[in-house]
Amino acid sequence: MRRILGIVLGVLLLGGVLFIAFFQGHDPDPTATKTVVNGVIGSEKSAFFHDPNVVKALAAKNYEVKTETSGSWAMDQLDLKKLDFAFPGSSEPAKEVEAAAGVKGAQETKPFYSPLVVIARSNAAKVLADNGLAKTTGKNTGTLLMGPFLKAAAEDRTWQQLPGSSAHAELTGTVFIKTTDPATSNSGALFLAATSNVANGNNVVSDDAGIARTAPLMRKLISVQGALEPSTDDPFRAFISGSGEPLILVYESQVASLLLQKQGGGNVDDMVVLYPDTTVNTAHTFVPLSDKAKALGTLLATDPKLRELALRHGFRPQDGVPEFTTATAPHAAYLNPGLTGIRQVGTPTVKILMALAARAKGQEAP
Numbered sequence: 001m002r003r004i005l006g007i008v009l010g011v012l013l014l015g016g017v018l019f020i021a022f023f024q025g026h027d028p029d030p031t032a033t034k035t036v037v038n039g040v041i042g043s044e045k046s047a048f049f050h051d052p053n054v055v056k057a058l059a060a061k062n063y064e065v066k067t068e069t070s071g072s073w074a075m076d077q078l079d080l081k082k083l084d085f086a087f088p089g090s091s092e093p094a095k096e097v098e099a100a101a102g103v104k105g106a107q108e109t110k111p112f113y114s115p116l117v118v119i120a121r122s123n124a125a126k127v128l129a130d131n132g133l134a135k136t137t138g139k140n141t142g143t144l145l146m147g148p149f150l151k152a153a154a155e156d157r158t159w160q161q162l163p164g165s166s167a168h169a170e171l172t173g174t175v176f177i178k179t180t181d182p183a184t185s186n187s188g189a190l191f192l193a194a195t196s197n198v199a200n201g202n203n204v205v206s207d208d209a210g211i212a213r214t215a216p217l218m219r220k221l222i223s224v225q226g227a228l229e230p231s232t233d234d235p236f237r238a239f240i241s242g243s244g245e246p247l248i249l250v251y252e253s254q255v256a257s258l259l260l261q262k263q264g265g266g267n268v269d270d271m272v273v274l275y276p277d278t279t280v281n282t283a284h285t286f287v288p289l290s291d292k293a294k295a296l297g298t299l300l301a302t303d304p305k306l307r308e309l310a311l312r313h314g315f316r317p318q319d320g321v322p323e324f325t326t327a328t329a330p331h332a333a334y335l336n337p338g339l340t341g342i343r344q345v346g347t348p349t350v351k352i353l354m355a356l357a358a359r360a361k362g363q364e365a366p
Helices: 002-026 043-050 052-060 072-077 091-101 122-130 146-154 186-199 208-223 233-241 252-260 291-302 304-312 321-327 350-360
Strands: 035-041 063-069 085-087 109-113 116-121 134-136 141-144 247-251 271-276 278-280 283-288 343-345
Touching: 035 043, 035 291, 043 052, 043 063, 043 233, 043 252, 052 063, 052 304, 063 291, 072 091, 072 186, 085 091, 085 291, 091 186, 091 283, 091 350, 109 291, 109 304, 116 122, 116 186, 116 252, 122 134, 122 141, 122 271, 146 186, 146 208, 186 208, 186 247, 186 278, 186 343, 186 350, 208 350, 233 247, 247 252, 252 271, 252 304, 271 278, 283 291, 291 304, 304 321
Parallel strands: 035 063, 035 085, 141 271, 278 343
Antiparallel strands: 085 283, 109 283, 116 247, 116 271, 134 141
16 A cells, blocks of 8 residues: 555656646746836837737747837837837838937847838739839739839829720829838838939939939829828738729738738739839837847847747848748749849938938928
């Protein structure tokens, strides 16, 4: 009887040890102090930070991250004293945030990036290609030829003036790309950075003469759109639902995430992803505003699980072209992982870019 009792107690003791070991290996250390950080992010990163898997991965590192969204170029107008970090869509608005928060020289990181693309209905892409404004390299991907496209925009070309459009009743009115507000949104501002470069003889606009030379075209590109969106989220959702304009500027990450998470449908089959042949770098830049958030940017950039999840949301991790290429291989028909044939150009200074945005909206430069 004593022998049997000893065996039973031994089994129970071993089970308890295994139970503790299992949960210690799968849950965050319950004795560790949780770091709660509050930040402002661009809307294109909202799905990433609200993903339960991302929340869990951050919790495993003892972080609880709470976010609000804002246009990247409007972040410097917020009450930054209440925030621990800002995460705009590129380095240019990050500089403005640092200046406004009084943290110039902050240890910013760039965990991931995403180029800008134009998504088009297949009919619209074919008409553009047939008229020399784009070049398709397959059923669902191609290149937007910025020189010819901007020439058409300068001439106020309509869809009806493009041969082949008459077969598609939805293609009417002036040919334009639906963008976000360039004064507040990163994608809209960087669209002006790229288009002004082409309009300025493939040179970065760097002075008042360059602004004067390119402003009339920038004004046409923006004024034709009517009401401007604060972020790329709503126009993208409208396009996928089957409504919206035939040409929309979005982040590649939005397209890649849609494909990787299989949230599409018939409208994805009708989508052509056009990479502008001239673009600017869109490295999402993490700016720590308090000591609590200093290590978070590095964690987002280097933690294997968080990099994997960033890929799932369509972002290109820092130095992660091979990772992105592998992850998106099943959807290569839509994407250009190596950005082949794309010219990446510099961005004007914040002052110049904001002057271009103001002129594009018919306002006096700040």
